[in-house]
Amino acid sequence: MTLPTLPEKIIDFHVHLFPDRLSEAIWKRFVSDYGWPVLHRLYYRDCLAYLGEHGVAPVVYSNYAHRRGVAKELNDWNLKVLDEFPGLYCFAACHPDDEDMLSMAEKLLEHPRILGFKLQLLVQRFYPHDPRMNPLYELVMERDKRLLFHVGTGPVGNDFVGAVHFQKVLERYPVLPAIVAHMGALEYEAFGGLLEAYPNLYMDTSFSFLPGLGAMFNLDSDFLERNQDRILYGSDFPNIIFPREDEINQLLSLGLSPAFYGKVFRENGLRLIGQHAHDLPKSSSILSMSSSPK
Numbered sequence: 001m002t003l004p005t006l007p008e009k010i011i012d013f014h015v016h017l018f019p020d021r022l023s024e025a026i027w028k029r030f031v032s033d034y035g036w037p038v039l040h041r042l043y044y045r046d047c048l049a050y051l052g053e054h055g056v057a058p059v060v061y062s063n064y065a066h067r068r069g070v071a072k073e074l075n076d077w078n079l080k081v082l083d084e085f086p087g088l089y090c091f092a093a094c095h096p097d098d099e100d101m102l103s104m105a106e107k108l109l110e111h112p113r114i115l116g117f118k119l120q121l122l123v124q125r126f127y128p129h130d131p132r133m134n135p136l137y138e139l140v141m142e143r144d145k146r147l148l149f150h151v152g153t154g155p156v157g158n159d160f161v162g163a164v165h166f167q168k169v170l171e172r173y174p175v176l177p178a179i180v181a182h183m184g185a186l187e188y189e190a191f192g193g194l195l196e197a198y199p200n201l202y203m204d205t206s207f208s209f210l211p212g213l214g215a216m217f218n219l220d221s222d223f224l225e226r227n228q229d230r231i232l233y234g235s236d237f238p239n240i241i242f243p244r245e246d247e248i249n250q251l252l253s254l255g256l257s258p259a260f261y262g263k264v265f266r267e268n269g270l271r272l273i274g275q276h277a278h279d280l281p282k283s284s285s286i287l288s289m290s291s292s293p294k
């Protein structure tokens with residue numbers, strides 16, 4: 001059997017760019033907290049160069065504020081990086097312990113290439129249904145932007161993550177435009193059920209198809225095919241402990257339909273960028289840039 005092919009350029013919807021000093025702190029935490037030596041210790045410019053050389057364009061990155069008072073500095077940095085790299089899109093940082101969270105968010109969402117906010121609840125340690133977040137969720141919906149959630153129990157859980165908590169947000173806001181990172185790891189079935197119940201939900205593949213971790217995703221190919229319009233390729237680059245190609249090859253080895261690979265690696269990402277990045281013409285010219293696999 002010949003392996004399916006990928007689009008000529010693929011979109012990575014889950015890249016992490018941080019200021020150099022914070023990148024170093026995160027790489028240390030990966031070792032101390034999870035015993036994971038990060039493979040690609042690349043600072044942001046080197047990350048983008050590496051991805052560009054490996055056929056990734058455009059790149060969608062995120063970062064998050066691990067505690068109060070950090071979001072402002074991170075977002076000032078995000079604005080500079082977006083200026084420096086015109087082909088880049090961002091999920092910006094916020095934290096509900098910051099009194100100015102909402103006013104900061106209002107301003108940031110005016111930037112055409114800020115697609116919304118990243119919430120990393122394992123690190124940020126608040127509930128997704130924390131009522132302080134409701135005004136932010138409502139603002140994101142009003143502005144036609146999106147949220148990227150790390151809200152699953154992988155690689156480890158705590159009080160604030162898990163499908164039961166996330167479901168409460170969706171019960172309150174059934175059309176919340178959100179992406180669940182890591183296919184909802186490790187509760188694939190519960191998050192898979194939410195994906196099928198809530199039409200504005202997407203998932204990204206990061207960390208879930210790495211053979212070195214046992215290619216943990218455990219729902220069948222039917223699930224992937226059925227939901228091929230709402231799955232995005234993402235890598236978690238550079239904070240990964242195995243080569244990013246391993247995950248791509250694992251996905252290819254599943255032998256899914258050409259439509260699956262075309263959509264997951266490119267078309268779905270282009271559609272979301274077209275929806276949330278308001279500077280792009282919403283015409284078919286964006287979509288015609290995608291080359292579907294033969």
Ligand SMILES: [Zn+2]
Pocket residue numbers: 014016181206236
């Ligand atoms: Zn991540």
